[in-house]
Amino acid sequence: METFPGNRHIYSYNEARRIAKRKLPHFIFEYIDGSAGSEFGEKKNRSYMTQIELKPKGLINIQDISTSQTLFKEKFTIPFGIAPMGMCQFVSTNADNYLACLGKEKKIPICVSTVASTSLERYWELSEGNSWFQLYVHSDIEFAKKLVQRAADTGYKKLILTIDVPALGRRPREEIAGFKVPFRLTPKIFLDCALHPRWSIANLISGIPQPGNFSKNAFDRSGGRGIIDWDFLKELRDTWKGELIVKGILNIDDAVKVASYGSDAIQISGHGGRQLASMPSPIEMLYQIKNEVKNKCKLIFDTGIRNGEDIVKAYSLGADFVMIGRPALMAIAAYEKKGLYEMVNLLNHESGLTMAQLGEIKISNLSMNNIYKLPFDCEKEHEN
DSSP, X not given: OOOOOOOSSOOOHHHHHHHHHHHXXXXXXXXXXXXXXXXXXXXXXXXXXXXXXXXXXXXXXXXXOBOOXXXXXXXXXXXXXXXXXXXXXXXXXXXXXXXXXXXXXXXXXXXXXXXXXXXXXXXXHHHTTOEEXXXXXXSOHHHHHHHHHHHHHHTOOEEEEEOSOSSOOOOHHHHHHTOOSSOOOOHHHHHHHHTOHHHHHHHHHHOSOOOTTXXXXXXXXXXXXXXXXXXXXXXXXXXXXXXXXXXXXXXXXXXXXXXXXXXXXXXXXXXXXXXXXTOOOHHHHHHHHHHHHTTSSEEEEOSSOOSHHHHHHHHHTTOSEEEEOHHHHHHHHHHHHHHHHHHHHHXXXXXXXXXXXXXXXXXXXXXXXXXXXXXXXXXXXXXX
């Protein structure tokens, strides 16, 4: 485990969130913090994550402890990457640069969203190849295929097909706050911006963020996305020569079928709770899907990671790799690049401390043997 350099600004996710809420305009904060509907799904997942009890183990020599992890035969120095997040430049005009530099310097995967504010080619260049491309398919399948070809031509080796947005989830908090894409300067938004002059001046200088992989005004956030099906996945698997990851799985039947189609990994994700308030808890589905899929393909987990103990819990329940989202954005909103790096250092350090308490020196050794108690029924069987 890398020596913890000691943070000066970021000491917890909740602290970063509190500072981000103060520094960002209200409509931007609600965009990154809000979830679908009543937000019950996200809260339930966080409750389950918190209630999982780990099993401490003593009198074990842990001096060679390491938080590094290997996935697809690549070794990463820390046990998590950055999940795909669209339009991060709304948080900071330099957010994409910070994330790309993080990938380059930490040698971890940065997942580049189809609707990132920076083009996939520029992201690849800035991260020096430490990027994976995430594909959203909107109403134009031919455009999606061109994006895939662009990614392949650029050098991307990992493609993430996101399937959990057949229609954009309704997020009341961002609706009430007035967040819209394309950006619209209403009197309410004008006042919000005026109360946050640092953010507003930076965006006036840099220009309002636009999706970098689309021509100007070509992206419609509210447009239809339910056009892809199993035939599209099969075609994608036949044409994409690198590793293929299918993201947004919370259904055992889907997981089994995706694995049978030759996908290299399943990303168990609730989209940060932003799609379905009544979703099953992703951390529970990680356990259920692991038991069903076993070793047929790799399992990547995201949704609800807030600290190093959460990361260790995900690995213990069967994840082969973990991705974080909101912690990175909140840290950038709070303290720009230094906030992001301190958050990453903190999560890595906490992961190592947790492993030490469990008597484990390798991430790959974590298993259900490290779990003392689960808040959900571990005997639940899959029902058709």
